[in-house]
Amino acid sequence: MATDVETVASLLSAIAGKSAIDSRQPRSIAAESYASDLTGDVQDCAVGILQEGFEQSNSDERVLDVVRDAIAHFDACGASTEVVSVPMHADVGAIHTVTSSEGLVAAVSGEGLGHGPKSWYDTAWVDAFGKFRRAHSDEFPATLKLPLLMGAYTSRYYHSRYYGRGMNMVLDLQDMYDAAFDEADLLAMPTVATTAPKYEPELDEFDRIRADGQPSNTAPFNLTGHPAITVPVGTVDELPVGLMIAGPQFADGIVLDAGLAIQNTVEFQNTP
Numbered sequence: 001m002a003t004d005v006e007t008v009a010s011l012l013s014a015i016a017g018k019s020a021i022d023s024r025q026p027r028s029i030a031a032e033s034y035a036s037d038l039t040g041d042v043q044d045c046a047v048g049i050l051q052e053g054f055e056q057s058n059s060d061e062r063v064l065d066v067v068r069d070a071i072a073h074f075d076a077c078g079a080s081t082e083v084v085s086v087p088m089h090a091d092v093g094a095i096h097t098v099t100s101s102e103g104l105v106a107a108v109s110g111e112g113l114g115h116g117p118k119s120w121y122d123t124a125w126v127d128a129f130g131k132f133r134r135a136h137s138d139e140f141p142a143t144l145k146l147p148l149l150m151g152a153y154t155s156r157y158y159h160s161r162y163y164g165r166g167m168n169m170v171l172d173l174q175d176m177y178d179a180a181f182d183e184a185d186l187l188a189m190p191t192v193a194t195t196a197p198k199y200e201p202e203l204d205e206f207d208r209i210r211a212d213g214q215p216s217n218t219a220p221f222n223l224t225g226h227p228a229i230t231v232p233v234g235t236v237d238e239l240p241v242g243l244m245i246a247g248p249q250f251a252d253g254i255v256l257d258a259g260l261a262i263q264n265t266v267e268f269q270n271t272p
Helices: 005-015 061-076 087-109 123-139 142-158 160-183 205-212 219-224 252-265
Strands: 044-048 079-082 184-190 228-236 241-244
Touching: 005 228, 005 252, 044 061, 044 160, 061 079, 061 184, 061 252, 087 142, 087 160, 087 219, 087 252, 142 160, 142 205, 142 228, 160 184, 160 219, 184 252, 228 252, 241 252
Parallel strands: 044 079, 044 184
Antiparallel strands: 184 241, 228 241
16 A cells, blocks of 8 residues: 555554444544654564465465565564464464355445445445446456456355354454454564465456465454555565554554565565
8 A cells, every 4th residue: 555664654643533424433442643653663572473374375485485474573773573373363364265256246246335324324335336237237357347247146055154254253353362462562474475466467367366375364454454564575476565553442553663674674685
């Protein structure tokens, strides 16, 4: 969302906090001045190196080495590092697939807003979205069509029971991360455990999705709501590598400080 951590903090400062027209925003959490409070100080911070984040299939060991080198800079900043384990992290791919695909079907069927929340509804948006999807859904990209088809299939033939089981597992996953954060202030791992795939123009959109197979660590925290940031820490074959740092829920400030600490200390190197 930005070219540096400072701008991310400024963005968060602008959008965080309760909204009078959106009931989904928490009322009990006070927004902080993330930009002005940003220090990059992680002195005495305990950083957990998430073991399962490095053990994904198709991982590129060169990418993992760049990330490990970046994590080592926490020691120079006065933080401590230790390997931690959250076994359920390895199952997130399947959980995310079924929950996000059926959730996406519900969102699109609800004209982009859904039904039920006691919030202000943008009726102009609902009208425009509804007209557009009916007139132009054939033009949706494969990255949207495929999860819509999967979600519609599991909803129709399995009556959303796998969606329900997946959402229940998200609660378990959230508890497991919370337990990890009882021992560590932050969790660190590769953002994506390989480099960007080579563009192959002979593949159609759907084949390209299947061929990519990107082993990513971002989905778990999208599901559980723990704040996370990715910071570029180097390159492999001139392609960027990111370090992802996650923290306890609503501890956005310490996540931003850790990101700034890495940004200020890591020197980019290209690994052939």
